[in-house]
Amino acid sequence: MEKYLSFREYYAPATQQEALQLLLENGPAGRLLAGGTDLLVAMRDKGLGAERLISIKKISDFGGIGWMPDGGVRIGATTTLYEVEHSAAVKRAWPVLSQAAGAIGSVQIRNLGTIGGNVANASPAADTAPALLVLDAEMEIVSASGRKIVSADRFFTAPGKTVMERGEILAAIRVPPSATGARAAYVKFAPRQAMDIAVVGVAVALKLDGDGRCREARVALGAVGPTPMRARGAEAALVGEIDERSVETAAREASAEAKPISDVRASGSYRRHLVGVLIKRAVKLALAREHAAA
Amino acid sequence: MRDKTEIAVLVNGMRHVLGVTINDTLLDVLRDHLGLTGTKEGCAAGDCCACTVLLDGRPVNSCLVLAVEADGVQVTTIEGLAQEGKLDPLQEAFVQEGAVQCGFCTPGMLMSAKGLLRVNPKPSEAEVRKGIAGNLCRCTGYVRIVRAILRASDSTAVCQPVAREK
Numbered sequence: 001m002e003k004y005l006s007f008r009e010y011y012a013p014a015t016q017q018e019a020l021q022l023l024l025e026n027g028p029a030g031r032l033l034a035g036g037t038d039l040l041v042a043m044r045d046k047g048l049g050a051e052r053l054i055s056i057k058k059i060s061d062f063g064g065i066g067w068m069p070d071g072g073v074r075i076g077a078t079t080t081l082y083e084v085e086h087s088a089a090v091k092r093a094w095p096v097l098s099q100a101a102g103a104i105g106s107v108q109i110r111n112l113g114t115i116g117g118n119v120a121n122a123s124p125a126a127d128t129a130p131a132l133l134v135l136d137a138e139m140e141i142v143s144a145s146g147r148k149i150v151s152a153d154r155f156f157t158a159p160g161k162t163v164m165e166r167g168e169i170l171a172a173i174r175v176p177p178s179a180t181g182a183r184a185a186y187v188k189f190a191p192r193q194a195m196d197i198a199v200v201g202v203a204v205a206l207k208l209d210g211d212g213r214c215r216e217a218r219v220a221l222g223a224v225g226p227t228p229m230r231a232r233g234a235e236a237a238l239v240g241e242i243d244e245r246s247v248e249t250a251a252r253e254a255s256a257e258a259k260p261i262s263d264v265r266a267s268g269s270y271r272r273h274l275v276g277v278l279i280k281r282a283v284k285l286a287l288a289r290e291h292a293a294a
Numbered sequence: 295m296r297d298k299t300e301i302a303v304l305v306n307g308m309r310h311v312l313g314v315t316i317n318d319t320l321l322d323v324l325r326d327h328l329g330l331t332g333t334k335e336g337c338a339a340g341d342c343c344a345c346t347v348l349l350d351g352r353p354v355n356s357c358l359v360l361a362v363e364a365d366g367v368q369v370t371t372i373e374g375l376a377q378e379g380k381l382d383p384l385q386e387a388f389v390q391e392g393a394v395q396c397g398f399c400t401p402g403m404l405m406s407a408k409g410l411l412r413v414n415p416k417p418s419e420a421e422v423r424k425g426i427a428g429n430l431c432r433c434t435g436y437v438r439i440v441r442a443i444l445r446a447s448d449s450t451a452v453c454q455p456v457a458r459e460k
């Protein structure tokens with residue numbers, strides 16, 4: 001198979017400082033490598049040029065899942081999708097994220113691919129993105145000038161682009177504590193059940209009060225715009241009594257908010273239709289989910 | 295000629311110290327340096343899983359692992375499955391169920407199955423299907439493969455009578 005990798009240099013720094021230094025020294029030629037499931041494939045198949053690879057998997061601060069003082073969780077950027085999928089903490093308090101991570105590729109891909117790579121790669125169809133959006137997750141970004149926090153909401157800017165600039169590394173993703181009454185679900189539509197990129201992905205999170213009314217809703221869509229996106233009209237429609245009518249309105253709103261393109265996977269109008277269908281499924285799934293607070 | 299980097303890997307229980315280039319994948323090293331050609335290359339892009347090996351016990355696509363990153367890890371390939379000339383129960387089950395046709399996908403299938411049974415010794419049919427979801431087979435239609443994996447899992451389970459004819 002004539003598919004050679006042609007990068008010239010490889011580094012595996014042990015500390016964040018070294019990694020940042022290497023990024024600065026190498027300028028545009030330097031490229032961060034995590035699991036490699038996007039990057040190596042792009043280099044081999046799409047001729048993406050990257051002269052120097054800087055692997056960040058040896059940096060301990062970028063790995064692992066740990067509790068935060070507020071009851072939220074900090075997921076290191078190099079945590080594999082498999083680890084996110086099977087983390088007891090994530091499964092219990094944020095099952096929607098476990099579900100989204102588990103919807104990616106194959107177990108082989110999930111054992112290599114990282115959650116940081118999934119979001120940093122910024123595919124509009126990245127499966128963890130809608131889940132992170134409805135959970136109000138935050139991105140912890142480090143650079144030579146320190147550490148900053150950007151909400152998932154403001155992280156994605158264009159296909160393959162995020163707010164991160166050259167010289168910055170995504171260190172971790174922080175997920176705030178799951179509120180009492182919070183229920184969320186992710187629904188991915190793809191022709192094949194596994195190993196397929198989402199034609200449309202929909203995540204819904206609902207905060208219910210004691211008598212089942214919805215206090216707050218989050219709806220996020222994948223693969224129907226240049227970036228993963230919140231559907232705020234749909235969110236507004238779901239607040240209050242959740243019944244057939246409000247879900248119908250939410251589905252209509254979200255379809256209208258989506259900005260899908262037509263490509264080999266699906267036409268734009270089909271995607272728009274799917275958004276409506278999937279919102280209804282996701283709301284149903286979310287409501288059926290037992291809540292376990294963090 | 296590119297510079298070589300030295301790596302130490304434990305492959306099927308044997309320690310190897312190898313000189314690799316930074317562009318070599320683990321798959322290249324297994325096949326071309328160590329002559330372990332049981333592991334197949336189908337797509338070299340993560341799509342077929344014919345190249346599946348266990349890395350520290352977990353199934354991965356060896357075509358997407360840089361050899362330099364395999365330094366210090368344990369790799370199990372299809373050649374390491376049989377122990378002292380005795381086939382692994384999974385291999386036995388594949389033979390008994392007729393789960394092998396052309397055989398190209400078989401090493402990857404077996405390694406995925408091995409990885410699954412390691413963490414889930416008694417999987418449901420759905421779990422088996424999820425475990426091999428990435429492994430493409432163009433011959434069998436998967437049914438016999440799924441049956442074979444279930445058979446092997448049952449046979450290692452305690453006091454579980456084998457009764458799975460569907």
Ligand SMILES: Cc1cc2nc3c(=O)[nH]c(=O)nc-3n(C[C@H](O)[C@H](O)[C@H](O)COP(=O)(O)OP(=O)(O)OC[C@H]3O[C@@H](n4cnc5c(N)ncnc54)[C@H](O)[C@@H]3O)c2cc1C
Pocket residue numbers: 031032033034035036037038039040041056077078081103104105106109112113114115116117118119120121125126127128168169170171195196197198339340341
């Ligand atoms: C066969 C196959 C099936 C797939 N199926 C799916 C699917 O169903 N759904 C899905 O969403 N994706 C899928 N993917 C894509 C990919 O596996 C995921 O996006 C994965 O999470 C990428 O993570 P990685 O660690 O491998 O990233 P890498 O390939 O290592 O990196 C991806 C990009 O992000 C940058 N990067 C990585 N980490 C950081 C960081 N910490 N800070 C800054 N930049 C960083 C890299 O420089 C690179 O540009 C699939 C890929 C393959 C090969």
Ligand code: FES
Pocket residue numbers: 334335336337338339340341342343344345346355356357358
């Ligand atoms: S050769 Fe590795 S997945 Fe196809």
Ligand code: FES
Pocket residue numbers: 393394395396397398399400430431432433434
């Ligand atoms: S037996 Fe031929 S590809 Fe599976």
